[in-house]
Amino acid sequence: MLGNTYEGQDCALARALEVIGERWTLLIVRDAFYGVERFNDFRAHLDIPRAVLAERLGGLVDDGVLERQPDPGHAGRHRYRLTPEGQDLWPALHALLVWGGRHRQLNALSFKHAECGSALDDNGACPACKVVPAPQDVLTEPVRRTERQDPVALALRRPHRLLEAISADGEDGETPRL
Numbered sequence: 594m595l596g597n598t599y600e601g602q603d604c605a606l607a608r609a610l611e612v613i614g615e616r617w618t619l620l621i622v623r624d625a626f627y628g629v630e631r632f633n634d635f636r637a638h639l640d641i642p643r644a645v646l647a648e649r650l651g652g653l654v655d656d657g658v659l660e661r662q663p664d665p666g667h668a669g670r671h672r673y674r675l676t677p678e679g680q681d682l683w684p685a686l687h688a689l690l691v692w693g694g695r696h697r698q699l700n701a702l703s704f705k706h707a708e709c710g711s712a713l714d715d716n717g718a719c720p721a722c723k724v725v726p727a728p729q730d731v732l733t734e735p736v737r738r739t740e741r742q743d744p745v746a747l748a749l750r751r752p753h754r755l756l757e758a759i760s761a762d763g764e765d766g767e768t769p770r771l
C-alpha cells in the first residue's frame with residue numbers, strides 16, 4: 594500500500610501534500626469553505642463512501658485543519674469547522690479553482706468581494722478595492738446550473754458567503770429556493 598508521507602522530500606510542498614494530498618481531502622476542505630459542517634451534508638454533496646469520509650475528516654482534525662465540535666442540533670453528532678490554519682488554505686484552493694476553470698471546466702460558482710460585489714481576480718484580490726478579501730468576505734454566486742440536486746448544491750444556488758454555515762441537514766435549516 595502506498596503511504597501518504599514523503600519522508601525523503603525536504604520540501605514544504607511535501608509537508609502540505611501530507612495534509613491535503615489524499616483523494617477527496619481537498620474537496621472536503623472546499624466544502625468546509627462553502628459552509629458544510631455536518632457529516633451527512635459532506636456525504637450528500639460528495640457522494641463519498643462513509644468510511645472514507647470518516648477517515649478523511651478524522652485526519653483533517655488530527656492535522657489541525659478542521660475542528661470537531663458537538664452539534665447543538667443533533668445530540669451525539671458533530672460539526673466540523675475550518676481552524677485558522679485551515680482557513681489559510683483559501684488562497685491555494687482559489688488558485689486551483691482558477692487553474693481548473695481555465696484549463697479543464699468552468700467552475701459552477703464565481704467568487705466576489707462581498708463588500709462591493711466585484712469579481713475576484715485570478716489572484717483572489719478585489720480589483721476595485723485593491724484588497725485580498727479573507728474567505729468570510731467572499732461571496733459565491735452560481736454562474737451556471739449544475740445537475741446536482743443534493744441539499745448543499747441547492748443551497749449554493751443562492752449567493753452565499755464562504756464559511757457561513759449551510760444547515761442543509763438540520764431541522765433549523767432553511768428550505769432551499771430553486
Ligand SMILES: [Zn+2]
Nearest residue numbers: 706709719722
Ligand atoms: Zn471590493
